[in-house]
Amino acid sequence: MKHRTVGEVMSSEVVKAHPDTSLKELARLLTSHRISGLPVVDDDDKVMGVVSQTDLTRRQAARGRTGADRDRVLGALRRIARARPTAPALTAGGLMSSPAVTVHPEQRVVDAARIMERCHIDRLPVVDEEDRLIGITTRRDLLSVFLRTDEEIREDIAGAVCLHGPADDAGKLHIDVRDGVVTIEGAAGPEINTMALIRAAWRVDGVVGVVNRLAADRRDASSVWPSEL
The missing domain is CATH 3.30.1340.30 (Histidine-containing Protein; Chain: A;)
Incomplete structure (x- = not known):
């Protein structure tokens, strides 16, 4: 009896950021690639944390400039992407959630789905035995198992x-x-x-x-x- 693994459903092409990636660039990456979050890695490609749409729009919400619905979130991200840089600039290192919740490619899809549900997240960076980023898996990837x-x-x-x-x-x-x-x-x-x-x-x-x-x-x-x- 064969169980599907994370490595079988993950995407190996990952949009990622570094700790010094600016808020403006993060917003551009999220909107241009139409994704809800991305991993933040160091120079050795080890995962340090994850930045989500929520992390970026939280500041906008605190200033009364956005709401919880998807259209307003996307609107806030587009405004951030178009805005002129300000000093000191916010970066991925200051916005990310850390430590990141990650999985390994040999883990079962059902276990990854349970982690997502327990942690209330929509995506999981996939790392090797040295915690280097090798892929990403999302709720949509995991749902393919149930098809x-x-x-x-x-x-x-x-x-x-x-x-x-x-x-x-x-x-x-x-x-x-x-x-x-x-x-x-x-x-x-x-x-x-x-x-x-x-x-x-x-x-x-x-x-x-x-x-x-x-x-x-x-x-x-x-x-x-x-x-x-």
Whole structure:
């Protein structure tokens, strides 16, 4: 059973800044590349922090010049990009959030998604074993995992079935996948660990629900959700 990794979905072309990158240049990078944030790296390409639209517009908001909605945020960024430099100029080093939350390419996509949710962020710099920037992954990248076809999901679950019981017993089970919802039914032999099988099905990338209709577990033939496992 194959789990997608961050390295498989990340973008290796990263828009980045350095600590001395000016506020004006940061605003230009964000607006011209249509991104919501970028990593700040040192001369050795090690990630020092991350600058987001929020970091840049926070000053504008404090001065009553912008609001929370997207159009006003973009408008504020464009005004910053067009403004004449002022002294002392604000830089990425003073605006960035640090330390940066990062991931490694071998980490599972599902783990990266949980980090984003927990930290309330939309993008994660991807670093190597020496913390050097090698890519970036966004919520949109991670969502691609959940766009897998039902047949791809079914094949992975079929492999999990074989791991949790004899081939003869596993062959008696029927696996159906529709829009990411998995239904497993049939007469499970005594050597099949049904709960371990259901848990394994939940761990397959792209699965959004699992329905247990195995004859060996008739106490509750309703949908099995993660909170119950």
